[in-house]
Amino acid sequence: MSKYLIKLGQNSKKAHEIIDTKIKNNVLKSFAKLIFKNKNKILLENLKDIRFAKKKGLKENLVNRLELNNEKLNSIIDAIKTVIKLKDPVNYELSKWTRPNGLKIKKVSIPIGVIGVIYESRPNVTADVSTLCFKSGNCVILRGGSEAYFTNKILANYFRTSLAKYKIDKNFVQFIEKKDRKLVDFMLSKMSQYIDVVIPRGGKNLVKKVQELSNVAVIGHLEGICHTYIDKDANLNMAKKIVKNAKMRNTSICGATETLLIHKNKLKSINEILEELTKSGCKIYGDKTIKKNFSGKTLIANNKTWSTEHLSSKISVKVVQNILEAIGHINKYGTMHTDAIITNNNRTAKYFIKSVNSSIAIQNSSTQFADGGEFGFGGEVGISTNKLPPRGPVGLNQLVSYKYEIYGSGQIRK
Numbered sequence: 454m455s456k457y458l459i460k461l462g463q464n465s466k467k468a469h470e471i472i473d474t475k476i477k478n479n480v481l482k483s484f485a486k487l488i489f490k491n492k493n494k495i496l497l498e499n500l501k502d503i504r505f506a507k508k509k510g511l512k513e514n515l516v517n518r519l520e521l522n523n524e525k526l527n528s529i530i531d532a533i534k535t536v537i538k539l540k541d542p543v544n545y546e547l548s549k550w551t552r553p554n555g556l557k558i559k560k561v562s563i564p565i566g567v568i569g570v571i572y573e574s575r576p577n578v579t580a581d582v583s584t585l586c587f588k589s590g591n592c593v594i595l596r597g598g599s600e601a602y603f604t605n606k607i608l609a610n611y612f613r614t615s616l617a618k619y620k621i622d623k624n625f626v627q628f629i630e631k632k633d634r635k636l637v638d639f640m641l642s643k644m645s646q647y648i649d650v651v652i653p654r655g656g657k658n659l660v661k662k663v664q665e666l667s668n669v670a671v672i673g674h675l676e677g678i679c680h681t682y683i684d685k686d687a688n689l690n691m692a693k694k695i696v697k698n699a700k701m702r703n704t705s706i707c708g709a710t711e712t713l714l715i716h717k718n719k720l721k722s723i724n725e726i727l728e729e730l731t732k733s734g735c736k737i738y739g740d741k742t743i744k745k746n747f748s749g750k751t752l753i754a755n756n757k758t759w760s761t762e763h764l765s766s767k768i769s770v771k772v773v774q775n776i777l778e779a780i781g782h783i784n785k786y787g788t789m790h791t792d793a794i795i796t797n798n799n800r801t802a803k804y805f806i807k808s809v810n811s812s813i814a815i816q817n818s819s820t821q822f823a824d825g826g827e828f829g830f831g832g833e834v835g836i837s838t839n840k841l842p843p844r845g846p847v848g849l850n851q852l853v854s855y856k857y858e859i860y861g862s863g864q865i866r867k
Contacts, residue, residue, distance in 0.1 A: 458639055461627050462647025465567040465592040468622035474541040476619055477588055483615035484584070485533040491611065492526050498603040499576065506600045511574075514705035514764050518574040519601055529580045535831035536584050542850045543590040557860040562853040564590030566649035569640060570834065571596045571663060573655030576604035581832035582652075583612045583626045589852035594648065596629045596637060598655070606630065641666040652847070654835050657762070672847055674812075674838035676762045677707030677790040679820040682779040682805070683726070684796035685718040691817065692719075692795045693729045699793065699819040701733045705764050707836060708791050708823030712759060712769040714779045720772060723747050727770065735766045742772040759786040776801060780808045787811065789838040791823035812838050812845040 488495065499521040506516050547560040568591050572578045579595060586593040597605035609628035616623045629636060641651065645668050653663040653673045660675050681699050683692045699710035715723065723746050727737055731749050738754040739747060758769045759782070773779045783792050793815035794805040802816040813823050813836075823846070825833025830848025837844050843851035 455639055455643065457631060458629075458636060458644060459647070461594055461624075461629065462567070462644055464624035464627060465594060466647055468624040469564075469566065469592050470622070471543070472590065472621060476621070477541065478537045480587065480615045480619050480621060481533055481537050481584060483618055484580075484612050485530045485537075487611040487615060488526060488530055488533075488580070488608070491607075492523060495526065495604065495607055496521060496523075498607045501603045502576070502601050505602075509600065511600055515574045515600070517705055519576065519604075521576060521604065525577065529577050532581060532826055532832040533584050535826070535829075536588050536849060539588070539831055539849055541588065542853045545853075547855060554864050555862055556864055559858040559860075560855055561858055562855050565852060565854050567592045567594065567647060568834075568852070569594045569596070569644070569648040569651045569669075571637060571640070571651065571653050571655070571659065573598040573659055574601055575654065576601045576608060578654050578834075579605045579608040579628075580612075582834045583609065585832060585834055585849055585852060587612075587616075587625060589849050591852055592625050592627075594627050594629065594640075596640065599632045602632065637662075638666060642668055645669045652834050672837045672839065672843060673835050674707065674788065674790055676788045677709070677823075677836075678711050678760065678762050678786060678788045679708060679790050679823070680712045680714055680779075680783045680787060680792045681710045681820060682714040682773075682776075682783070682792070682794045683716060683719050684776065684779075684794055684798065684801055684805075685716040686798040686801060687716075687719065687795040688797055689719075689722050689725065692722075693726055695793070695795055695817070695819050696726060697729045697733065699821055700730060700768050701735060701766065702819070702821050704766050706821065706824075707762075708821045709764070710768065710793070710820045711761065711763050712771065712782075712786070714771050714773050714782060716776075716779075717742075717772055717774055720746055724749070730768060733766070735768055737768060737770055739770040740772060743770045762788075776805060780805060783809050783811070789840075790836065791815065791820045793818065793820050812836065 545562040549559040551557050570582050612626045613623040650670050651667050653660045657676050737751050738758045739751040744751045754769045789810045791813040792809045792811040796802050806814040825846035825848040828846050833846040833848050
């Protein structure tokens with residue numbers, strides 16, 4: 454086991470090199486074409502994974518994340534094409550200045566090196582991560598979940614085929630084919646010589662394990678307990694539309710709203726707001742005020758409810774006295790992921806956006822825009838809720854580090 458992983462690490466270090474932007478883009482074009490030409494093969498491999506997942510008793514929301522179709526494959530291809538159009542983030546001059554002694558200093562972007570990615574269910578991660586890491590000049594070692602084994606493997610192999618086509622070491626992208634779970638422990642605790650950063654994509658237990666065991670830097674988030682706050686100055690029709698989308702468009706993503714906060718002055722509109730959700734099959738977990746005023750079925754919310762990432766058709770709802778209570782609730786129970794305010798009062802919105810601890814703070818829009826693709830990043834390797842950068846969607850420009858280049862003409866320090 455250890456020899457297998459160390460070999461992968463050595464392969465990555467050996468493969469790492471500076472690659473011309475044109476060649477990078479040609480590799481990505483080839484990868485997109487292979488996915489397009491081989492859709493049926495990919496879907497057949499995906500079907501194997503779905504059957505295995507259902508037999509294993511995987512939760513419905515995880516099966517939904519796992520499943521690919523023609524539309525999802527087209528989205529993967531579109532994401533690759535977007536990355537091709539983006540500027541190469543490597544060797545980019547971030548700033549420069551000249552000191553009084555004549556020293557010329559430049560701050561220049563460089564690749565991070567080797568990135569280890571550990572993820573569950575979503576096979577699109579294989580394509581997104583490989584694409585973004587390669588364009589940003591990073592080697593990547595992929596460890597997907599056993600439930601998506603066949604889909605991940607075929608996608609990784611298509612990328613490696615594209616690398617070989619342009620005479621790039623195919624070990625720029627490597628997929629861990631062995632399923633032994635102990636591999637993850639070794640990867641996190643014994644591979645710091647080979648891996649520079651680890652990125653976890655998956656459920657709370659996976660991310661927590663990575664954060665606890667990893668002896669290299671971790672980019673990621675533990676949970677996505679996202680909030681939408683309907684302010685007293687919110688437009689009701691806008692609020693209904695946004696809340697429904699923020700919760701129900703896709704309930705299994707980390708950017709889905711899990712808690713709805715409503716200003717007490719909007720209490721008279723509570724039925725209109727919540728009926729939009731219940732009609733779509735959403736269960737309401739409300740506080741005592743909601744229970745008393747909403748005509749539909751309400752389950753009682755409690756402290757555990759406020760701290761729950763449902764990832765399903767459930768939402769926690771609370772009435773607040775003012776914006777201060779809304780912000781206090783978010784900063785107490787939230788996970789610094791994505792939080793939104795619906796209001797026509799721009800001063801209130803600005804105060805909210807500046808006061809919540811969120812990586813992403815939104816006015817008058819759905820929390821489901823918390824996505825690198827929607828930011829124009831051409832996909833993401835994940836969303837980071839770390840206080841230190843990178844923060845928010847981690848796309849192409851967040852997968853680089855930097856160095857200082859200093860040019861002198863014989864200066865010595867006094």
